[in-house]
Amino acid sequence: MHCRVWSCIVSTGQTWTVGVTGATGYAGGEVCRLLAAHPFLSLAGVHANSSAGRRLGELQPHLLPYADLVVQPSDAASLAGYDVVVLALPHGESAAIAAQLPEDTVVIDCGADHRLTDPAAWARWYGNEHAGSWPYGLPELPGQREKLAGARRIAVPGCYPTSVTLALAPALAAGLIEPEVVVVAASGTSGAGKSAKPHLLGSEVMGSVSAYGVGGVHRHTPEMIQNLSQAAGIPVSVSFTPTLVPMSRGILATCSAKLAPGADAGSARAAYEKAYADEPFVHLLPEGQWPTTSQVLGANTVALQIAVDQAAGRLIVVAAVDNLTKGTGGAALQCANLALGLPETTGLPLVGVAP
Amino acid sequence: MHCRVWSCIVSTGQTWTVGVTGATGYAGGEVCRLLAAHPFLSLAGVHANSSAGRRLGELQPHLLPYADLVVQPSDAASLAGYDVVVLALPHGESAAIAAQLPEDTVVIDCGADHRLTDPAAWARWYGNEHAGSWPYGLPELPGQREKLAGARRIAVPGCYPTSVTLALAPALAAGLIEPEVVVVAASGTSGAGKSAKPHLLGSEVMGSVSAYGVGGVHRHTPEMIQNLSQAAGIPVSVSFTPTLVPMSRGILATCSAKLAPGADAGSARAAYEKAYADEPFVHLLPEGQWPTTSQVLGANTVALQIAVDQAAGRLIVVAAVDNLTKGTGGAALQCANLALGLPETTGLPLVGVAP
Amino acid sequence: MHCRVWSCIVSTGQTWTVGVTGATGYAGGEVCRLLAAHPFLSLAGVHANSSAGRRLGELQPHLLPYADLVVQPSDAASLAGYDVVVLALPHGESAAIAAQLPEDTVVIDCGADHRLTDPAAWARWYGNEHAGSWPYGLPELPGQREKLAGARRIAVPGCYPTSVTLALAPALAAGLIEPEVVVVAASGTSGAGKSAKPHLLGSEVMGSVSAYGVGGVHRHTPEMIQNLSQAAGIPVSVSFTPTLVPMSRGILATCSAKLAPGADAGSARAAYEKAYADEPFVHLLPEGQWPTTSQVLGANTVALQIAVDQAAGRLIVVAAVDNLTKGTGGAALQCANLALGLPETTGLPLVGVAP
């Protein structure tokens, strides 16, 4: 089993300290939650832009083992000294901090700053100067795992791009679909963060589904285009519509595109089986079983299924991830494992919290 | 206001009796709920296949004013004698009953039996003989309202086809989009009915989203194709993926298609404004406001919004309906109003139960 | 049926105009929702402290028929001229407005200002001067209906006190229980209002139950004590614990007290049957059927059930109400009906929106 491998390592007794900034938000809190079960990474400090000086327990009641930690400021000086620093900050804040941290500190950025490789794309979508790109923390992409091994700066993918990229890259890489994809994704509300906005109140979101960011304006769109175009080897257009559904966690991405000439259900399944045969976190479900977000809730896993709609001539791929785990905090630790030379699955949950 | 018009009618003192069969299910229960607020239609009897002899209050605890009604059998003999009969039965059961009811009884079928006009399509999707088609109860389609006025047999549309047809018909009719549409719809669980299946348990559906019927196999697909092809005047292909979201009621349909040459945001908005300017139940929201299912919960209304994704070259239309109200039970009473010559909005809720 | 009675009134053609202030909040929005289905009361203006000048549709997307109303200021001058004024404001704001409205305007206060009769109790719980008490809008209490007929100032009860008072008053009045009651009530989040606070975010409340205001500190406590002591004829102590549950609407109050000597299940049932035999909105369910909040969702009804725990020697009473309907907005219109001499049930929903 996955955890037995620990025994070959633990004899060294080595552990690494981790500092998390943005620890009072949802992404940062998830990193802390997962650290509590990691055998070799140890949460050594929590930081945040505001809330410095408060007990973490007031702000993150579920982090009971860490309740008495006092929140420290979120600046480079305060963050120096950890083996690993996880940045879970609003976009635009990572670059300045990272530049002042030692080069051999492992810095994992859960924000958007270093995901896009094209400065022009960054400028178009974010309106300011690009901070530069870091190795992209999606080890399941061909060749990517090698780039993350030993890396000291890693950009964790966005939650939607994680689900959509893993859903569509194999088909695009194999030339099975046309490079015009349509994605409609349902997301739990934690994806919208913890700042209190009226439309995110429980009274508003329970019992209701809504669309937002319609028409290609969601900032995760260029990241999807970048990943999918790279997989396809040609430019891919992405029509992306996110929707907000009444649950806290989870993304279900329904993705489709026209089948390329000659492609069929058999070649599609073969492509996905091949792409993910050895991936510990990506599960192509048996035929006929469709993903649910509960099966990956709190886990660092992705559940995938594909089908061909003959009449419409399209391939449909559905992917489920937990936006906070494989979508953010779990991916951060998966990347940290690779950076530190630990087995990639170390300490990461493989089973969703269901029902 | 809408309800003032009653004063010009009520002077006659006329009311009509209504019998509902399938009254112990979700669709039938919704018809009963709405009848309780209808000034001229009076629920006179409840029927069901099983449960005959039981108090309605045991089976539909919310129908408090009708709790002491005893459920009667669901056969033509038992259903004779009402002015209006609403059939909320599994498909395949309506035709035999309707054939034995008097010709001047208003029979409203909430099931699928009489929606499709093409016997071959019926046979392909349902596997048995077609019962024939009835006037299609979607008055918002061009020319359809006139066909329903005074009708004695009406087929209520399916819940998904209602949302998708109203979302896309104007664009197809105006030639603004290509006839290949992609629909991903989120539905509350009541659309799956009241029979107890493990995957519909609260423990399974709360906190989880899942896909089902993927690949063009949902039986509402041919009904959408029929409606949209009629609107377009040419065959339309529909890629339809339904998803189940953690709420009881509501559908949010996200629909898109490639823009036709020359079409743009302006011509699209103009087409929708024109199509629904005089519709009492269909609301094209102000630009930038996106539909939520809570705004139509329990109401006989549809909330719509459109956007153009320039980069992807697609028109996106999002529609919200309550699958049980405008999607079934409310539509049934809207049709009954037309059949009886009452103002179309009589007794129907225009405001959703929010928050 | 309940709605037939309208025919005897509508011939006069009379309608009354209603102004609602606090119309952008949950309570005020509910009043507007219910007005849309009321045959004789007409929403003529919406007001609010902030948001003046904005379209109502931006702030209350479900109020589609009123979307184009422009929000007006919430002051006495702006509110003059309506036949009925409904105040859905934070406590402390009603008295000043009401004092400047004409004496013959029907003023219905959904806030707390005029509920308590004891100025000392007010000062102890709210810390400022008492505005005086108005007729208490719970017609189901003995003798209360008569006081509301024709009244021009009415204080709508709090949502928790409505449920708890109706649950326990009959047993206390009949001397069946000791005057020390324990109440644990579950409430949907809309009871906490629409202002955005982090602990009310959907991400926080979905999938979670929490307690708050524990230890007798909730401000609805003195109102319960007042009502129950009046029913009992002696002082009653109330241990009240509210809890927040993951739904938008609804209260389920579980109330219990020690049985008085000689009291038993039979005498208890007889007392409740007698108390509510003629009440159109209060339903004592058949033995063995327990209330659910969904059965009263959006309706102006209360579902009640009682049981005796022989081993513990206690009477348990469970009551379900919708905090926004019978708990606030529906009660407001029920009171308005009484004030105006209309049948008490006019225009009020009797059936919950279930499932």
Next chain:
Amino acid sequence: MHCRVWSCIVSTGQTWTVGVTGATGYAGGEVCRLLAAHPFLSLAGVHANSSAGRRLGELQPHLLPYADLVVQPSDAASLAGYDVVVLALPHGESAAIAAQLPEDTVVIDCGADHRLTDPAAWARWYGNEHAGSWPYGLPELPGQREKLAGARRIAVPGCYPTSVTLALAPALAAGLIEPEVVVVAASGTSGAGKSAKPHLLGSEVMGSVSAYGVGGVHRHTPEMIQNLSQAAGIPVSVSFTPTLVPMSRGILATCSAKLAPGADAGSARAAYEKAYADEPFVHLLPEGQWPTTSQVLGANTVALQIAVDQAAGRLIVVAAVDNLTKGTGGAALQCANLALGLPETTGLPLVGVAP
């Protein structure tokens, strides 16, 4: 940190095999989920009454690492050979199986069969012969941890009794409250199991709270009476009302009793601080912070808070647990740890999955 202790053990390389029967239900599934993260216990076989021969992945989609396990029969012969057997079966089925398993097999019963010590109480509540009592798996009770160390038969407590016993035992043991307690507990739906019943459908439970088993008829009542009477040293009466709330997991128990003469807030807090000072899984929150079920979701922890209601003269204690984790499956592994001589917290989650 808690996980470092593993390093001192793992050097032996020892692991134990675990067989779980009832693995297709919610309790059994939770045991499997937790085993996936346990470093020394290894899930070696899954069993069930029905479903034998099917892939576990069809029945428990979240158990992705175990998806290909084939469900085996649930009988003693099939269950022989494991180091540890966890029984997650309906009551009445454990004794016969346990009797045929080797004496040195660790048998952990998640069912009710061996919890009650009084055969007469068993007969009164379950109607058949008592199977005998086993060491009671609540190590947090005084002296109980010692009885579980090295035990080979352990009865896991019921979920409600776990929360209520931990909530009230310290106050009763210290004589701070009268021995008449009132408990109202909110539970997620997974507590009702996985068999498909209409009232447990998502459509019924979402957006709704209901009471059930009112009047002292829930079968967890005698277990609470047993535990609390033992803690108090005198008979304790328990008025227990369970309610069903719209979430999958979690229990929030609101417990209260009259303060004994001389008891006050200070003595109460001191008693709870003392009782749980060294307990790794029980957290008395800082004053003023109230438990939420999300903070313990999926974790083997209990969050507690107390308050004194001076006016009502009562102590209120609120406890949150996850009914499937500390309430069942986590407690089972905690007991297994003790039985096997492992550190009690080994492999058990300490952080809830929030938000």
